[in-house]
Amino acid sequence: xxxxxxxxxxxxxxxxxxxxxxxxxxxxxxxxxxxxxxxxxxxxxxxxxxxxxxxxxxxxxxxxxxxxxxxxxxxxxxxxxxxxxxxxxxxxxxxxxxxxxxxxxxxxxxxxxxxxxxxxxxx
Numbered sequence: 175x176x177x178x179x180x181x182x183x184x185x186x187x188x189x190x191x192x193x194x195x196x197x198x199x200x201x202x203x204x205x206x207x208x209x210x211x212x213x214x215x216x217x218x219x220x221x222x223x224x225x226x227x228x229x230x231x232x233x234x235x236x237x238x239x240x241x242x243x244x245x246x247x248x249x250x251x252x253x254x255x256x257x258x259x260x261x262x263x264x265x266x267x268x269x270x271x272x273x274x275x276x277x278x279x280x281x282x283x284x285x286x287x288x289x290x291x292x293x294x295x296x297x
Contacts, residue, residue, distance in 0.1 A: 176198055176286040178272060179199075179288055180288045182291060184293065185294045185296065186295050187296055192293065194254065194255040194270075194293070196208070198253070209272075209284060210222040210255045210268060217266075220235065222238055223243075237263075243255070260295045261295060269287055269289075269290045270288040
């Protein structure tokens with residue numbers, strides 16, 4: 175079992191930066207793909223970014239490419255989502271997920287989820 179706890183959300187002005195953290199416990203994240211998803215009010219959950227267990231550059235949804243960066247510190251068992259140039263449309267609850275998905279953008283294929291952290295961006 176992997177327990178995930180997100181933190182770092184808040185109320186931000188458009189154009190600001192924010193870093194979300196996801197602390198894992200129970201097992202090492204070294205062999206897991208770690209993903210960030212978000213869900214805005216009245217909308218479906220959306221893939222945001224993922225970092226595969228093999229490392230390398232992250233994978234991003236087009237709308238955040240170039241603004242968001244996913245990183246992982248396996249020693250701290252923590253995954254981060256650095257968000258820059260925030261826009262009002264980034265407003266959502268952000269969730270961290272862990273798993274070994276065949277498709278990294280499919281939330282259904284992740285096994286473990288955090289409780290989410292709210293990010294609100296005002297214009």
